[in-house]
Amino acid sequence: MNGPEIHVSFAPELRLFIAAERRRPRAAVVTDGVSTLGHVIESLGVPLTEVGALSVDGRPVPASHVPAAGEEVEVRAVARPQEVPGAPLRFLLDVHLGTLARRLRLLGVDAAYESDDIGDPALAALSASQQRVLLSRDRGLLRRRELWAGAYIYSDRPEEQLRDVLSRFTPPLAPWTRCTACNGPLQDADKEAVREQLEHGTRRTYDVFAQCITCGRVYWRGAHHRRLEAIVEKAVREFGAAAA
Incomplete structure (x- = not known):
């Protein structure tokens, strides 16, 4: 680029995307005079998916703004x-x-x-x-x-x-309702209906089953359930579950 020079300040969370020499709080950037601010930001390595509010000289602007010489740009992280x-x-x-x-x-x-x-x-x-x-x-x-x-x-x-x-x-959480293999919904399954899909030890030990409506995979509270339950409990404790 060989045009107007602007000064860009990135939120700390966004600096990991930027080349090391530009990670200082306020970096000089030479633009081509026609590219949008969004294009300039992405050319510096920051995906717009991670960008929140933009301001120029203290006033909010959209990503479509074309920066002019001497402008002070502030780029915040997504809210x-x-x-x-x-x-x-x-x-x-x-x-x-x-x-x-x-x-x-x-x-x-x-x-x-x-x-x-x-x-x-x-x-x-x-x-x-x-x-x-x-x-x-x-x-x-x-x-x-x-x-x-x-x-x-x-x-x-x-x-x-x-x-x-x-x-x-x-996102609303509804634990134990979705197939971890294919993403399909789970429904309660009668043991006799899924008997042919179970190993002998499983048939003998467990009585409560769920089955994926999409792929037919069968679930029960097996050896790994305690580890999975810990993941679920931690997430629900911090982020809550969807109302029934």
Whole structure:
């Protein structure tokens, strides 16, 4: 770029996206004089999915504002909790977030997940066609124009990822109502009706079952239930459950 110089201040939460030499509180940026402020911000590495209020010389402006020489720009992080247009709130996770997808489903949150790498254009198009918030750690993916809505996952630890999504979007929680394998709804299942899908030890030990309406997978309170219950209890304690 070779045009007007502006000064940009980023919220501390956004500085991780920016090259080290620009991470100081107030950075000089040379623009081309025609690009929008949103384009300038993204060119510096920050996905607009993570950007909240913008101001120029103390007055609010939209991302479509074209900055002029000498302007002082302030870029804030997205407000939390974040409101997403449309209903119901649904998510789409990329191939690298399988554990997070299963934990969201465990809590009854609608979380579609692509276990195959279908490519960035297809993921963004799926987000748009199904009006799902795309969750990803891929900054380039979150900058795609066809994306309906998105959010960067800041941590690589599943526990922190789950808390980040729940605190940012506050989805209603309905634990134990969704299949962790395919995202379909669960319903109570009669033991005799699912007997053929059970190992002998399971048939002998357990009497209460649920089954996915979509894929037919059967669930019961097996050896891993205590660990899963701890995840559910912690999330419900902090973020609450949906009203029955």
